Amino acid sequence: MVSITIVALAGGIGASRFLEGLVCVVPQNKITIIGNVGDDIEIHGLHISPDLDIVLYTLAGVVDKSKGWGFRGDTFACQDLLGHYGRETWFNLGDKDLATHLYRTEQLRNGKPLSEITQDLVRRFGLRIRLLPATDKVLQTFVTTNVGRMHFEEYMVKRRTSPKVRGVTFEGAVSAKPTSGVLESIREADGVLISPSNPIVSIGAILAVRGIRSALKRTRARVVGISPIVNGKTVKGPADKLMRALGLKSTALGVAEYYRDFLDTLIIDRADRKLAEQIQQVGVKPVATNTLMRKKSDKIQLAKIAVSELHC
């Protein structure tokens, strides 16, 4: 265990797999995870925080590993009947999963901030990490496409990323203040990690919150990212499509360019070694290794490399 305080910016599935390794390398109580809330959506009157839940369930060891989200062995009795009642069921809600959404929604309606509810869930799952939603305010990621403007989850889950994206906006970003502790933790961290998440919609929605990007630029801590793009393709999700749609290169180099104003090191896959020189040229140190996290040992190895880069 390396006892340094770490901040990790995190989206959903990719981040969670990386964080599973990280908690084996750094004690949980030294880790602050800044989570994405841009995917948050109201379904059946419930407030759902897909990325916070994926991080929570994964680190708690209850996640459905084959899907990467939801509870292992969950059932869908409630959702099936909602379908019978004529409700849309494209957003999969397992019966156990519903407990999280009911709990969160009731507490939010009672006036508790999302960050407090999230930390309460962390504690109830026996975890000792700090999981901070980037903001307690409403911030929602919308994509403009050839078939209209829609919530990111609609684009991602309902329409399976098939519409052609023309732009991404973060609704509420201008007024969204970072959650208390977010800027402080970046300022005071020994190291900052950018998880292998979608740069545009996951990390991007965090960076859109007022003050976070500039805190990353100003922190004395080293900032180390892991490229979610390998050989021009994302391991999971539509990061490559979205990067191309926004005129960025859908490669590890594109990731380095997108983060260049605050990134010290970018960990890239060995398959992308040929991009190392160009990454160096944009002012980011490239480190090539195996970034595909198939087994637990892959995750731990990647976390070790990332953490070691923080004190180089």
Add this chain to the structure above:
Amino acid sequence: MVSITIVALAGGIGASRFLEGLVCVVPQNKITIIGNVGDDIEIHGLHISPDLDIVLYTLAGVVDKSKGWGFRGDTFACQDLLGHYGRETWFNLGDKDLATHLYRTEQLRNGKPLSEITQDLVRRFGLRIRLLPATDKVLQTFVTTNVGRMHFEEYMVKRRTSPKVRGVTFEGAVSAKPTSGVLESIREADGVLISPSNPIVSIGAILAVRGIRSALKRTRARVVGISPIVNGKTVKGPADKLMRALGLKSTALGVAEYYRDFLDTLIIDRADRKLAEQIQQVGVKPVATNTLMRKKSDKIQLAKIAVSELHC
């Protein structure tokens, strides 16, 4: 089938069993059921209408027959996890059942009246009855006991009717207007049935709604009740305890006295034949038969007798 228009006042389990028989005797589209909402309660931020759901699930043939409420074969995965999150779980919410509550709550928050949502559920279960909540306004039954004042469901479910009841109040009854169609249906019915439900808290909460009791007094239709009390005891629930607590006789005679201002006939169990003369003396016609509904044929037989009393 007897093609007369019928209004039936109904509570939960006892009423539903009787109504199962009634729909075999009278066409569904001739039946208006006025349902009790006094037991309605908010749990985990969801609006729950226990009695409306029992009627709905029973007539739809999906009810858990052994319990008399909830869905047959329902699971409790969501509730189990809510317990892990520290929530009270004394009010049993099955996973399928949750779909009804989620659907109702979301529609209520969107401004739809409870009656419209209820009729929509009726239709979605393929039923052709009209199920009207007594009121679309908030009306909640509270009991005052030796250990404090509490919602009826807390007394009934959480505390299993063990506190000593000192009084019953219907919160909101003064301002609760009957749902559109309730008074008209009583006025225009060929016959009115009072189901074998708790006179105090189920039928009582309906009678507490402004105008309903006087509509029952004024209707030209005959009003026929079925005593929920046999041999001084309720078949199900705490009606006998509550009647005694309020200074009423906990017998079929007590039921006749409580309904005497609008009741023409009271169907009592053969076991209570000895009370027939006294019931007659309070101005109600007693009809003794088997009122215990063990089999489907019992339910149909009881409904036939009740319906035949409507045109005597």
